[in-house]
Amino acid sequence: MNSSRSSRPPSIWNCEHVDLAVYARRIGLHGAAWPVGADEHALRLLHRAHVSTIPFDNIDLVTRVPVALDPAAVVAKLCGRPRGGCCHEHNLLFGCVLERQGFHVDRLAARVLLGGEGPRPRTHMALRVRHGHGNWLCDVGFGVRGFLDPLDLSDGAVSEQSGGTFRVRTLREPFWAVETLLEAGWTALYHFTLEPQQPMDFIVAHHFLSTHPRSMLRRAPLLQLTTADRRLHLHGVEFSEDSGGMRATLTLTASTLAHALAEFGIRLPADQLLDLTRRLFPRTEER
Numbered sequence: 711m712n713s714s715r716s717s718r719p720p721s722i723w724n725c726e727h728v729d730l731a732v733y734a735r736r737i738g739l740h741g742a743a744w745p746v747g748a749d750e751h752a753l754r755l756l757h758r759a760h761v762s763t764i765p766f767d768n769i770d771l772v773t774r775v776p777v778a779l780d781p782a783a784v785v786a787k788l789c790g791r792p793r794g795g796c797c798h799e800h801n802l803l804f805g806c807v808l809e810r811q812g813f814h815v816d817r818l819a820a821r822v823l824l825g826g827e828g829p830r831p832r833t834h835m836a837l838r839v840r841h842g843h844g845n846w847l848c849d850v851g852f853g854v855r856g857f858l859d860p861l862d863l864s865d866g867a868v869s870e871q872s873g874g875t876f877r878v879r880t881l882r883e884p885f886w887a888v889e890t891l892l893e894a895g896w897t898a899l900y901h902f903t904l905e906p907q908q909p910m911d912f913i914v915a916h917h918f919l920s921t922h923p924r925s926m927l928r929r930a931p932l933l934q935l936t937t938a939d940r941r942l943h944l945h946g947v948e949f950s951e952d953s954g955g956m957r958a959t960l961t962l963t964a965s966t967l968a969h970a971l972a973e974f975g976i977r978l979p980a981d982q983l984l985d986l987t988r989r990l991f992p993r994t995e996e997r
């Protein structure tokens with residue numbers, strides 16, 4: 711692993727402030743397990759390791775805890791504590807890791823659809839990753855039905871992988887779509903363009919997600935963790951686990967909330983857990 715900060719100029723994304731050793735331990739690829747160079751194998755290994763170990767987690771937005779987007783703060787939260795984060799935290803971190811690894815990374819803005827219709831703000835972040843002739847779409851921070859492995863960023867490319875089937879396709883210029891195959895057919899996850907964004911673009915988007923009353927990430931906890939053999943999902947008080955083609959579901963109570971969070975590897979400070987419990991179960995009296 712090359713953690714030298716002197717070999718490359720400062721990044722507008724402050725990637726030099728990402729501690730690669732701390733990140734590598736968090737995703738289980740420290741030491742000799744860390745990939746050498748920047749190729750498709752390294753990209754897939756890093757993408758899958760990140761998605762499998764660091765959950766999507768919007769709890770701070772629900773409980774009104776400020777979320778900083780500078781790389782050092784993101785590393786401290788996602789890697790130094792047993793927590794996950796929202797799309798901006800995940801993909802800002804992963805983009806910096808990939809740049810440090812030698813990939814060329816463009817941060818892209820996307821409109822989340824999840825099968826819905828009507829205008830949506832461009833609040834989601836995804837990554838276009840290039841090296842040599844390779845061109846991939848990476849996204850380690852999509853909170854519902856996200857993908858484990860990078861997607862081939864070419865029109866009509868289909869990827870069958872653990873957890874689902876995905877397709878990338880072009881729409882009317884300049885728009886692209888990421889879709890997943892459900893029982894009802896292909897469903898759009900989000901639309902995006904290939905226009906590279908700047909850090910300020912996501913500061914504005916993050917402010918909307920963190921503060922606007924209509925932000926879906928402020929309403930209820932949304933958690934996801936996807937591995938090669940199972941997908942954990944929590945929305946509000948509904949918890950589900952998909953494994954081996956079977957789904958188990960559970961409606962949480964105040965007494966089972968902490969245990970459900972632990973399934974994602976999340977342990978909250980006592981005051982934040984109490985705040986979240988009161989928001990989800992307002993009629994529950996303290997014992």
